[in-house]
Amino acid sequence: MPPFSEYSDLIKEIWTNHWLTNMGKFHQEFQLKLQEYLSVDNVDLFTNGHMALELSLQALLENVEKGAEIITTPFTFISTTHAIIRAGFKPIFCDINLDDFTIDASKIEPLINEQTCAIVPVHVYGNVCNVEEIERIAKKHGLKVIYDAAHAFGVRYKGKSVAHFGDISIFSFHATKVFNSIEGGAACIKDKDVAEKIYHLKNFGITSPERVEYIGTNAKMNEFCAAMGICNLKYLEENIAKRRRIYEKYIECLSDVQRIEIHSIQDNTEANYSYFPLLFTDEACRDRVFRCLAEHSIYARKYFYPLTSSFECFSFDENETPIALDVSGRILTLPIYSRLSLAETERICEIMRSCLGYEKAGSS
Numbered sequence: 619m620p621p622f623s624e625y626s627d628l629i630k631e632i633w634t635n636h637w638l639t640n641m642g643k644f645h646q647e648f649q650l651k652l653q654e655y656l657s658v659d660n661v662d663l664f665t666n667g668h669m670a671l672e673l674s675l676q677a678l679l680e681n682v683e684k685g686a687e688i689i690t691t692p693f694t695f696i697s698t699t700h701a702i703i704r705a706g707f708k709p710i711f712c713d714i715n716l717d718d719f720t721i722d723a724s725k726i727e728p729l730i731n732e733q734t735c736a737i738v739p740v741h742v743y744g745n746v747c748n749v750e751e752i753e754r755i756a757k758k759h760g761l762k763v764i765y766d767a768a769h770a771f772g773v774r775y776k777g778k779s780v781a782h783f784g785d786i787s788i789f790s791f792h793a794t795k796v797f798n799s800i801e802g803g804a805a806c807i808k809d810k811d812v813a814e815k816i817y818h819l820k821n822f823g824i825t826s827p828e829r830v831e832y833i834g835t836n837a838k839m840n841e842f843c844a845a846m847g848i849c850n851l852k853y854l855e856e857n858i859a860k861r862r863r864i865y866e867k868y869i870e871c872l873s874d875v876q877r878i879e880i881h882s883i884q885d886n887t888e889a890n891y892s893y894f895p896l897l898f899t900d901e902a903c904r905d906r907v908f909r910c911l912a913e914h915s916i917y918a919r920k921y922f923y924p925l926t927s928s929f930e931c932f933s934f935d936e937n938e939t940p941i942a943l944d945v946s947g948r949i950l951t952l953p954i955y956s957r958l959s960l961a962e963t964e965r966i967c968e969i970m971r972s973c974l975g976y977e978k979a980g981s982s
């Protein structure tokens with residue numbers, strides 16, 4: 619959270635002008651600041667990342683027959699799969715890479731048929747998908763690409779913000795993400811007409827006082843959230859730098875542990891250190907460490923377990939993506955946030971080490 623006085627200074631203005639929501643001053647200011655920070659032309663703001671994704675799919679694929687197929691990953695937060703289905707499409711699950719957990723681009727083409735209309739990859743943990751190969755495939759087959767970049771705010775690839783990839787990239791500014799506006803989301807939209815349509819869709823499809831041209835919903839970001847985003851944006855780089863130190867501390871304290879695999883930062887990438895995933899050799903070991911930490915009131919997360927294709931609200935087959943299924947059984951993400959001290963990080967590592975039968979880090 620930003621210093622309280624910085625937030626309350628902005629909020630005071632709301633008490634003067636009584637403009638609480640519906641694309642007010644802070645909405646506009648936050649939007650401009652994001653366009654500048656991400657160096658893209660069209661950024662729109664939403665109540666949350668989920669609505670940014672759902673409305674992006676609705677607008678970009680408006681001329682596609684309902685029920686058409688979208689190739690995506692099951693190794694993600696449930697929002698990705700829900701957005702595809704709620705927008706009227708059918709998710710086709712593609713397997714993931716074992717080294718960065720993003721969609722395995724080499725497995726996309728065999729899944730394409732006449733029904734396929736789009737690809738929805740996820741920059742999971744802030745790891746950048748194989749954007750070049752995905753772009754090549756999309757071009758070749760005439761498919762749209764919408765990136766779920768909910769984890770990837772602040773990530774750069776070859777010097778460019780990830781907001782540049784695909785027809786649309788969406789971000790989440792939920793309180794649990796690397797950058798927050800309490801709740802909130804954004805879509806970076808390349809096509810101006812699509813951007814305009816999405817802007818209306820988030821406000822009931824209203825295009826002027828007496829015209830409703832689209833069947834829309836309500837997904838507008840309010841002024842209190844926009845003000846929070848404006849305040850937090852100033853501290854983003856500082857927060858990423860603090861997270862990086864925690865990330866490095868984890869690596870320093872855990873690198874000799876045999877039963878876990880720690881993935882290094884991808885080449886050509888400036889990471890946001892939003893998550894610290896560990897891959898254990900087996901599920902029993904992962905679950906043991908999870909319980910050990912919980913006994914010490916440390917809440918690691920089995921993120922993402924189960925796969926979205928496993929949930930009871932659907933009837934998909936999780937076995938279609940064996941690598942994703944295997945990873946979801948062995949993955950654990952450790953606490954990482956800017957206020958976590960390095961001493962606390964060391965303590966988390968000591969608890970893990972003792973649980974796995976290792977000596978304290980640095981002792982031999």
Ligand SMILES: *Cc1c(COP(=O)(O)O)cnc(C)c1O
Pocket residue numbers: 666667668669694695697698740766768769789790791792801802803
């Ligand atoms: C958080 C998240 C979302 C949804 O964002 P909200 O702002 O919580 O609606 C979508 N996809 C992924 C991968 C996420 O982690």
